[in-house]
Amino acid sequence: MKVIIVGAGIGGTSAGIALQRLGHDVVIYDQMRENKPVGAALSLWSNGVKVLNWLGVGPEVAALGGDMADMVYLDGLTGETLCDFSLAPVTAQSGQKPYPVARADLQALLMERLGNERIHLGRKMVGIAQDEASVTVTFADGTTDSADLLIGADGARSITRAYVQPDGAPEIVREYSGYTNFNGLIPVDSSIGRATAWTTYVAGGQRAAVMPVAGDRFYFWFDVVQEPGLPYDRAEGVAPLREAFAGWAPGVEALIDAIDPAVSLNRVEIWDITPFSTWTKGRVAILGDAAHNTSPDIGQGACSALEDSFALGIAFATNTVSVADTLRRYEAIRAERAGELVLRARRRGFETHAFDPEATAAWYESLRGADGVGIIRGIVGNIEGSPVNLGAGVLLD
Template sequence: MKIIVIGAGIGGTSAGIALQRLGHEVVVYDRMRENRPVGAALSLWSNGVKVLNWLGVGAEVAALGGAMDHMAYRDGPTGEELCRFSLAPIEQQTGQRAYPVARADLQALLMDRLGAERIRLGMQLVGISEDGTTVTATFADGTVDTADMLIGADGARSFTRDYVTGPDAPPIERTYSGYTNYNGLVPIDTRIGPADQWTTYVAEGKRAAVMPVADGRFYFWFDIPGPAGTDGDPLDALRDAFGHWAPGTQALLDAIDAERSLNRVEIWDIDPFDTWTRGRVAILGDAAHNTAPDIGQGACSALEDAFALGIAVATDTVSVEDTLRRYAASRVERAGELVLRARARGAETHGYDPAVTEAWYRSLHGTDGSGILRGIVGNITGSPINLGVGVL
């Protein structure tokens, strides 16, 4: 079977590898002209890592991952450590260590494993049509390709999603999460936090955090609540928002090379919806469930999609249309639930209700982390990659 995948991001390339490993002919198209992903890095919790293990790239992903052994919260202005605890229980309960990884490194790995000859960059999808036995994709340069199945992994502003939901469906609503995220990579500096620790400074509805990734780097991010559409120099915005915070945060600000690694991303998500397929076309990843990063499950959820799609294609034989409906039915509820969990978490931590956020800050003082760990594991437990086992 020939399968067209639209989008060479984490979801599209992982789906492509899964389908290729099943013996299908896969061609991936993406409008980007080079590997320049949005966002510097991502959190791969055990559910995402397990999918990558299943795809045969587990050792390479482990080499890309940072040694994140502990988690700590600190007060933003004072730097006082509120709590610190081991992340080992997550590995013990779920059967897999978590890895923060640089997004470009992971995407390059997946593109390489899929094969450069199967990826067409600089190709913007402008049309999809079906005739009952095949699906045809048309691109802006006039290129036309026909296949047995088309998978749209083309992001939050997905063209494929518009085709799947149809012209008469109500629009899929994007919801502003209420804050802007600034992220990038800096050399590890223990003045900011230990090299083996996820360190987060919190106060005033804002966050500044670092996670270790490979090659002696911290992935950093800052969250600043505020209206959408505000522009200006990103580093100036960070210094205005965090200039009065603790020395560790100042060391992080001083380490940023804005020309090399500083991204500004307004955080939006998409209200959950259940129309993921139309005929021989289906969507996955951000096209199906664009999720705020507040629980670190965006990329993991896309990887779960790739796993579920691969299983459906490998095991269902009635028709392409039936296979895709079964794939979607296995994913819609869980993916939508993760969107809503991330939305609720963002509301709790970003000061939209000051009393709620202050209560969260108080809960961090002296905690042994058991409640936080339960929340992280709870996001993982329902993953299809766990085959119903949950946690041990």
């Protein structure tokens, strides 16, 4: 069976590998002209890593991942340690160690494993048509391609998402999450945080954090609560961070000082989409951000896309009635869980960004002297319902 996938991101490439391993002929198209992922890095919690293990790239992913052994919260203004605890229980309960990884490194690995010759860049999809026998994609340059199946992994502004919605369905609208994220990569610096810890500074509904990735680097990110659409010129560099985090602890000052905007600094407004139930139409389905655009507040965005790839692969390995039937079964496996993760991230963002000041103050107080049990319970709770766990994702002593 020939499969067209639109989108060469983490979701699209992992889905391609899953279907290729089943013997299908996979081709990927993407409008980007070179591998320049949005965002410097991502959190691969245990559910996401397990999918990558299943895809046959586990050792390579482990080599790309940072040794994130502990989690530390600090008062953003004073630098006082609020809590400091091991993440080993996450590994013990889930059966897999989590890894932060540089997004470009992971995407390059997946593209190479699929086969770069199967990935065609600079091809923007502008139209979809299907009949009983095939689906045809039209590109902006006027060319077309046809296949038995189309997977739209074409991101938050997906064309495929609009195509699969039933006639008369409400318009699906992206919603602003209330903050902008600045992120990038810097060398590990002990004045900011330990090389083996996810360190987060919190105050006033804003956060500054670092996570270790391979190559003795930190992935850093800042959350700045602000209105959408504010102008930003890359020539401003870190000036907005100096303004938003003025008076913060020395570790945050050191983090801002360590950023070289010419090397690695991204600015992304954070939006999500309220969950919806229709992911398929005949021979066409959506996957990843096209299906469940979420904020990064629980670190499950990439993991959820990887879960899509797992579910899609399992559906095609086990169901044979028709392409449309198999895609509906994929939708049934994924839509409810993926939607719940979107809502969990939204609730978490509401709590951490002081949109309810009392709730945020209570969260800060709960961090003071915490042993990590409650936080780990939340992390594992996001993992345990994953389809990759086959109903046995959490083992407690």
